[in-house]
Amino acid sequence: MLERIPYAGHLPAGFFSLAEAPYASLPFAPEESAAQVQQLLTWEAARHDIIIYTDHRHLRLVGLFPHHGDAAYFGFWETTDDAALNAQAFGLLAADAARFGKTTISGPLHFSTYHRYRLRLGPAPSWQQFDREPVNPAYYPALLHHAGLTPALTFESRLLRAETVPRVYLEKNPALELLPQIPFDFIPVTPENWALLADDIFQLIHEIFSLNPAYQPVGRAQFDLLYNPQYAAKLCPHSSVLFRDRASGRLAALSLCHPNYHALRLPAGESPVFARDYPRLPRKTLLAKTVGVHPDFRQRGLMDLLAAYAMRRFQTYYEEIIFCLMRADNYSLRFTDGLAVETAHYALFERRVN
CATH class of the missing domain: 3.40.630.30 (Gcn5-related N-acetyltransferase (GNAT))
Incomplete structure (x- = not known):
C-alpha cells in the first residue's frame, strides 16, 4: 500500500535499503550517503514542505515544495519497473503540488543543482559511471513519461x-x-x-x-x-x-x-x-x-x-x-x-x- 508521509525529522524504515534493489544486477549505482541525505533534509526542511511517498518495498519518491515560488520538485526517487505504482505516486505528488499552489513539477532534483539531479537516458555508455554521474535503470525515463513528465532540459557527456x-x-x-x-x-x-x-x-x-x-x-x-x-x-x-x-x-x-x-x-x-x-x-x-x-x-x-x-x-x-x-x-x-x-x-x- 502506498503511503504519504510528511517529513518530520526522520525517514521511514527501509528508505535507503529500498534504493539498492533496482541496481542489484547493474554495474553502476548512485552514490548516496545516508548521513548526508539526513543532513540535507534537516537543512532544507526550514524552507520546504517535504512529503515522502512509499510502499516500503518497491518505490520511494520525495516531493519537495519550496515555501516560495511556483515550482515543485521531486527527488530521491528509486523504484522497480512498475508503471501503475509510479503513476499513483506521481499523482499524489501532483495533488500536493496543486494544494501548495505550484504550477510545475520538475526533477529529479535533490533541492538544488549542487546535489544529485537529472536522469541518464538510453543505454549505459562504455565508461558505465563516473563520479557523481546521474545513473539509473534504463526503464526510469519510460516510467516518467507514463506519469506525464517529459524532458525540459537536456545534457550531454562526451x-x-x-x-x-x-x-x-x-x-x-x-x-x-x-x-x-x-x-x-x-x-x-x-x-x-x-x-x-x-x-x-x-x-x-x-x-x-x-x-x-x-x-x-x-x-x-x-x-x-x-x-x-x-x-x-x-x-x-x-x-x-x-x-x-x-x-x-x-x-x-x-x-x-x-x-x-x-x-x-x-x-x-x-x-x-x-x-x-x-x-x-x-x-x-x-x-x-x-x-x-x-x-x-x-x-x-x-x-x-x-x-x-x-x-x-x-x-x-x-x-x-x-x-x-x-x-x-x-x-x-x-x-x-x-x-x-x-x-x-x-x-x-x-x-x-x-
Whole structure:
C-alpha cells in the first residue's frame, strides 16, 4: 500500500535499503550517503514542505515544495519497473503540488543543482559511471513519461578517445601558445589553496552558475559538505586551476577536473586522493567536471584557455577525457564539435500541474 508521509525529522524504515534493489544486477549505482541525505533534509526542511511517498518495498519518491515560488520538485526517487505504482505516486505528488499552489513539477532534483539531479537516458555508455554521474535503470525515463513528465532540459557527456587527442592539439595550438601571455595568474587547486581561498571559491561558483536553469543558492555549510579540502584532494593538480586577474586580484575562472576513480570501487564513504589513487587506475581518464568563467570576464576566450591549461600536461597523465554533464545548449560543447566522441544523454523532466 502506498503511503504519504510528511517529513518530520526522520525517514521511514527501509528508505535507503529500498534504493539498492533496482541496481542489484547493474554495474553502476548512485552514490548516496545516508548521513548526508539526513543532513540535507534537516537543512532544507526550514524552507520546504517535504512529503515522502512509499510502499516500503518497491518505490520511494520525495516531493519537495519550496515555501516560495511556483515550482515543485521531486527527488530521491528509486523504484522497480512498475508503471501503475509510479503513476499513483506521481499523482499524489501532483495533488500536493496543486494544494501548495505550484504550477510545475520538475526533477529529479535533490533541492538544488549542487546535489544529485537529472536522469541518464538510453543505454549505459562504455565508461558505465563516473563520479557523481546521474545513473539509473534504463526503464526510469519510460516510467516518467507514463506519469506525464517529459524532458525540459537536456545534457550531454562526451568522451574524447585517445586516438582523437592529437587532432585536438593541432586545432587548439593557438590557445596553448597564447596561455603564457594572458594577464592572469594560475592557481593550482590543491587542498592547501582550497582552504586559503574557500570564501572566494564559494562566491565564484555562485556567480558563475547562478543564472543556470534550476539553480538554487545554498548556504556555506551546505556547500562545505560537498566542496572542501577533502574534495580538493581528489582533484588533478595538473589540470585543475583558478585564474586570478592580475589587475583586480579577483578570481575570474575555474576548472575542476579529476580522474575517473570509479574502477577502484573504493569503500563507501572513502573519498579518493589523487596522490594515492591515481597510480592505481587501470585506465587514466580525466573528467572535466566543473568549468566556468565569472560573468565579468566572459567574451575573452577564457574557456578555451582553461582547456589549454589542462592540455599542457594532459598527454603525460591521461589517455582520454570525458567532458561531463554539459547542458545541450551550452557554449562549452563547441570544444568537441566536429570530433569523434561517444556521447551520453541526460534530462531534467517536468510536467504542468493541472
